[in-house]
Amino acid sequence: MDFLNKKIYFVGGKGGVGKSTTSAALALLLSKQGKDVLLVSTDPAHNTGDLFHIELTGEITSVKKGLDVLEINSGKETSRYINGVKENIKGLVKSTMLDEVHRQIDLAAASPGAEEAALFDRITSLILETVHQYDSIVFDTAPTGHTIRLLTLPELMGVWMDGLLDRRKKINKNYTEWMNDGDPVEDPIYEKLMERKNRFMKVRNYLLNQGQTEFLFVLNAERLPILETTKAINTLHNHGIDIHTLVVNKIIPVEADGQFMENRRINEKIYLDDIHDLFSKKRKLLLPLLDKDISSFEDLEIFTCNLRNSLLEGSQPSISVQ
Numbered sequence: 001m002d003f004l005n006k007k008i009y010f011v012g013g014k015g016g017v018g019k020s021t022t023s024a025a026l027a028l029l030l031s032k033q034g035k036d037v038l039l040v041s042t043d044p045a046h047n048t049g050d051l052f053h054i055e056l057t058g059e060i061t062s063v064k065k066g067l068d069v070l071e072i073n074s075g076k077e078t079s080r081y082i083n084g085v086k087e088n089i090k091g092l093v094k095s096t097m098l099d100e101v102h103r104q105i106d107l108a109a110a111s112p113g114a115e116e117a118a119l120f121d122r123i124t125s126l127i128l129e130t131v132h133q134y135d136s137i138v139f140d141t142a143p144t145g146h147t148i149r150l151l152t153l154p155e156l157m158g159v160w161m162d163g164l165l166d167r168r169k170k171i172n173k174n175y176t177e178w179m180n181d182g183d184p185v186e187d188p189i190y191e192k193l194m195e196r197k198n199r200f201m202k203v204r205n206y207l208l209n210q211g212q213t214e215f216l217f218v219l220n221a222e223r224l225p226i227l228e229t230t231k232a233i234n235t236l237h238n239h240g241i242d243i244h245t246l247v248v249n250k251i252i253p254v255e256a257d258g259q260f261m262e263n264r265r266i267n268e269k270i271y272l273d274d275i276h277d278l279f280s281k282k283r284k285l286l287l288p289l290l291d292k293d294i295s296s297f298e299d300l301e302i303f304t305c306n307l308r309n310s311l312l313e314g315s316q317p318s319i320s321v322q
Contacts, residue, residue, distance in 0.1 A: 003245065003283070003311060004033055006214040007131065008206060009138045012232065013218035014225045018249040018287075020047040021294050022218045023140035025304040031066035032304075035135035039069045040126060042119055043142040051300055068134075072122055124203045131206075208240055216245035221271040230278060246282050247307075248275060250289040285310040 011023040020043065027039035038060065041048040048071055049056040052063045056071045063069050123139070131137065207213055217232060219225035233243045251272070252265050275284065287306050294300055 003214065004030060007136060007212040008127065008214070009136065010141060010213070010215045011139065011218065012141045012215070013247075014228045017218045017220050017225055018247075019043075019218045020140050021051065021300070021303055022216075022247050022249065022287075022307070023138055024048060024051045024300060025307045027067060027069075027136075027138040028300065028304045029308055030136045030138070031064065035066060036133070037067050038126075038130060038134045038137045039067065039140065040123075040137060041069070041071045041140045042123065043140055048140060051294065053297065070126075072119065124199055127203055127206055128199065210242070210244075214245060215241060215243045216247055217243055218247040218249055219275075220250050221248060221268045221275060223271065226271060226274055226278065233279075244283055245285065246275070246279055247285045247287060248272070249287045251286055253288045256289075 009023075009026060011019055011026065013019040013022075020041065023039060023041070027037045030037045039048060048069050052069065054061065054063060054069075056069060058071065058073050058076065060068050060070045127137065215236070217229050219229045229246070236243060252261060252268055256265075285307065287303070287310060290299070290302065292299065294303060
């Protein structure tokens with residue numbers, strides 16, 4: 001099955017639709033296929049440790065044979081990222097200016113986008129450094145808006161880096177012409193920028209390689225998740241990233257009885273039809289609403305089994321939605 005043979009998976013969606021559970025189930029399903037899998041949570045409201053009933057400490061932890069998990073702390077990653085920037089400029093600016101430069105960097109750390117940049121830097125490192133250690137890496141991302149900013153960063157930062165590199169080229173050219181008798185001048189800043197640009201390009205190549213990377217969005221058959229998913233798919237498409245798979249979660253089973261559930265089922269049918277029409281060319285995996293919360297590993301196994309059955313059946317639901 002082609003879907004289960006990807007190297008990298010990004011799972012996104014609106015908060016509360018079952019994104020973390022789907023990510024965990026996908027990682028568990030992949031490990032059951034005999035793969036070595038790393039499940040990574042980038043969502044600040046981590047649920048991964050709770051799903052597996054273990055306490056995670058920010059380090060890669062084995063939860064079962066073939067399955068490791070990691071919860072990334074965005075606050076710690078931002079501090080690590082900023083400290084790394086400060087370390088990189090040592091020796092590149094005058095000592096008398098260092099305190100002021102550090103102050104400006106600390107101010108930048110509080111600006112919009114700084115956390116996403118730090119998080120993407122960590123994801124970049126994970127992909128480039130561990131992609132050959134695991135058969136698959138599954139990323140459980142934060143709610144939709146955060147995911148979009150995260151996944152579009154390689155393109156945006158690539159453009160920004162090109163601007164910085166062009167500026168450094170002009171500075172070096174002028175310095176060479178005016179002060180260095182035409183001899184090339186070494187520029188450690190330019191070299192560092194090129195190194196970062198190459199890392200971004202490598203990761204972007206992974207993201208755009210449909211044979212290696214799968215993006216899937218989780219939604220419920222409700223108005224707001226459908227609207228949010230539609231906007232996300234269109235935005236990512238404009239950045240060269242196409243979503244091929246949707247997980248439609250918490251569909252009311254046919255055996256759920258009573259007038260209340262019947263009314264909910266009628267309402268749900270309207271939105272299921274909308275999902276079919278709006279996303280007619282997408283793979284749609286329909287999963288039933290369970291009769292209890294995912295509170296044990298056995299419950300997660302049931303959810304994983306439903307995911308597997310839906311994959312085997314294609315886009316057809318394993319439950320009646322009439």
